[in-house]
Structures are given as C-alpha cells and as structure tokens.
Amino acid sequence: MRPLFALSIGLLFGAGLCLSGMTQPTKVLGFLDITGRWDPSLAFVMGGAIAIGLVLFHRARRRLPAPSARVDQALVAGSLIFGVGWGLVGFCPGPGVAALGVGEPKAVAFVVAMLAGMGLQRLFAETSIAARLLGGSISTANDCTGGVTA
Amino acid sequence: MAIDWLNFTPWAALAGGLVIGVSAGIMALGSGRVLGVSGFLSGLLETDAEWTSRAALLLGLVLAPIVVGAFVALPAPEVDAGWATVIAGGLLVGFGTRLASGCTSGHGVCGLSRLSLRSAAATGLFMAAAVATVFVVRHLA
Numbered sequence: 105m106r107p108l109f110a111l112s113i114g115l116l117f118g119a120g121l122c123l124s125g126m127t128q129p130t131k132v133l134g135f136l137d138i139t140g141r142w143d144p145s146l147a148f149v150m151g152g153a154i155a156i157g158l159v160l161f162h163r164a165r166r167r168l169p170a171p172s173a174r175v176d177q178a179l180v181a182g183s184l185i186f187g188v189g190w191g192l193v194g195f196c197p198g199p200g201v202a203a204l205g206v207g208e209p210k211a212v213a214f215v216v217a218m219l220a221g222m223g224l225q226r227l228f229a230e231t232s233i234a235a236r237l238l239g240g241s242i243s244t245a246n247d248c249t250g251g252v253t254a
Numbered sequence: 255m256a257i258d259w260l261n262f263t264p265w266a267a268l269a270g271g272l273v274i275g276v277s278a279g280i281m282a283l284g285s286g287r288v289l290g291v292s293g294f295l296s297g298l299l300e301t302d303a304e305w306t307s308r309a310a311l312l313l314g315l316v317l318a319p320i321v322v323g324a325f326v327a328l329p330a331p332e333v334d335a336g337w338a339t340v341i342a343g344g345l346l347v348g349f350g351t352r353l354a355s356g357c358t359s360g361h362g363v364c365g366l367s368r369l370s371l372r373s374a375a376a377t378g379l380f381m382a383a384a385v386a387t388v389f390v391v392r393h394l395a
Contacts, residue, residue, distance in 0.1 A: 113280060114313060120270045120271070124274065133334070149271035179379075181354075182349075191383065194334075208333065
C-alpha cells in the first residue's frame with residue numbers, strides 16, 4: 105500500500121468520523137445509554153457505513169481472504185474488555201486518534217494508554233501462564249491489518 | 255427508553271457513516287486490506303515494510319478534524335470522564351482490541367460488511383459490554 109493512498113484513506117475515514125459525531129465521546133455515550141435519554145444517531149452511522157460497505161466489500165471479495173467464522177475465547181474476552189473501556193470513556197481507537205488532531209489533552213492520554221494496553225497484551229500473549237489459562241487460544245493474528253481475516 | 259430528540263442527528267450520522275464505508279471499501283478495493291484502526295495502531299510497534307503506510311493512514315486520521323474543521327464548524331470533543339478513567343479506559347481498549355484482533359472499524363464496519371460471523375460476534379459483544387458499562391456508570395454508581 106502506497107503511503108499517499110493510506111494518507112488519503114485516513115483523511116477520508118477521519119472526515120467520516122468527524123461528520124458522523126463519532127469523535128464526540130458525549131454523543132457516543134448518549135447512544136450507548138439506551139435506558140437513559142437515548143440518542144440513536146450512531147445506529148445511522150453503522151447503518152450507512154455497512155450499507156455502502158456491503159456493496160464495496162462484495163466487489164473486493166477476491167482481493168481479501170474469506171472471512172473467518174472462528175469465535176474463540178480470545179475474541180470473546182477481548183471484545184468484552186474493549187467494550188468496557190469504550191463505555192467508560194466514549195472513545196474507540198479511530199475517534200481517539202482523530203481527537204488528537206484537535207489537541208484534546210485527554211485524547212493524548214487515551215491514545216498513550218491504548219498503546220500501552222496493546223503492548224501489555226503482547227507481553228501477556230507471550231507468557232506461557234496466559235497461554236495455559238486461555239488454553240493456548242490466544243491469537244496473535246492481525247485480523248485487521250491487511251492480510252489475515254477479520 | 256426515551257429518544258433524545260435534542261441531540262439526535264440522523265442525517266449527519268448517515269452521511270458520516272457513508273463516508274466511513276466508502277473509505278474502508280476503497281481501501282479494500284485498492285489494496286486488499288481491511289481498515290482496522292486498532293491493527294494499524296499496534297502495527298506502529300513493529301518495524302516492517304508497511305510501517306510508513308500505517309503511519310500515513312494514522313496521520314490522515316489525525317489531520318482529518320483539522321481539514322474538515324476548515325470547512326465546517328466542528329464542536330470540540332467533550333470528555334466527561336476524569337483522567338484516571340480515561341487512562342484505565344485506554345488500557346482496556348488497547349488490551350481488548352488486540353486480544354480480539356479488531357475494534358469498531360475492523361470488526362464493526364469492515365467485518366459486518368464482509369458478513370463475517372467472527373466479526374458479528376465481536377461487535378455484538380463489545381456493544382453489549384459498552385451498553386452495560388454505561389448503564390452501571392450512569393444509573394447504578
């Protein structure tokens with residue numbers, strides 16, 4: 105992938121995050137707060153992204169490996185841990201990085217902590233105790249950085 | 255359940271969502287890669303031939319609010335969580351997304367668009383955990 109292509113995609117993706125309201129933690133939490141005063145906007149973000157995504161990814165299906173159907177302990181535990189962090193702050197990785205651009209100091213702290221968490225997971229995955237605890241099911245595969253399946 | 259009509263912005267959300275889907279789709283068509291921000295971020299900790307491209311995509315993401323802000327007035331992000339919560343949340347998000355090999359972009363947008371069962375499970379679980387967390391923080395704590 106050429107760096108200029110990657111930069112353009114990052115700009116476009118980030119513009120989408122800004123327009124949609126995903127870079128506003130208060131708005132994200134308003135969506136997640138289904139028993140309070142619920143703001144359904146983010147369902148429209150997901151809906152819009154997937155509607156066009158279905159078409160484009162279908163066209164790109166030969167360029168990508170077939171998606172995996174494997175649901176293992178690492179996927180389940182990781183997704184639950186991620187969800188708790190997302191619910192605490194209102195940032196998921198993309199919007200957290202985009203919020204760096206407006207100089208939000210808490211976004212800086214969030215992104216640094218996120219990188220530390222990623223480093224910790226790598227350490228954890230490399231220790232034999234963790235591998236035994238999770239039955240050796242920890243996947244070091246990178247679903248989402250090209251190549252392997254998501 | 256009561257809808258918050260004051261903050262509900264369906265058209266901006268839909269438009270932003272379409273742009274997100276288009277960018278992920280173009281990347282898949284153009285480079286055969288899945289746009290997953292957590293994967294790109296953790297890839298910064300590695301040095302290989304793709305490092306520059308990953309850094310370029312993340313740079314684009316950082317520059318996006320500056321570029322968009324030059325044309326449209328964007329509200330500054332409001333983070334209600336305190337510093338300790340922000341750091342704890344960041345650690346959990348980093349650890350969890352790597353363990354699950356993906357986040358809202360890789361599993362939520364790209365995975366669901368690819369009709370991946372694995373990504374559908376991940377998305378259902380992280381949404382449920384996030385909803386439960388917000389419920390505890392806002393209504394129980």
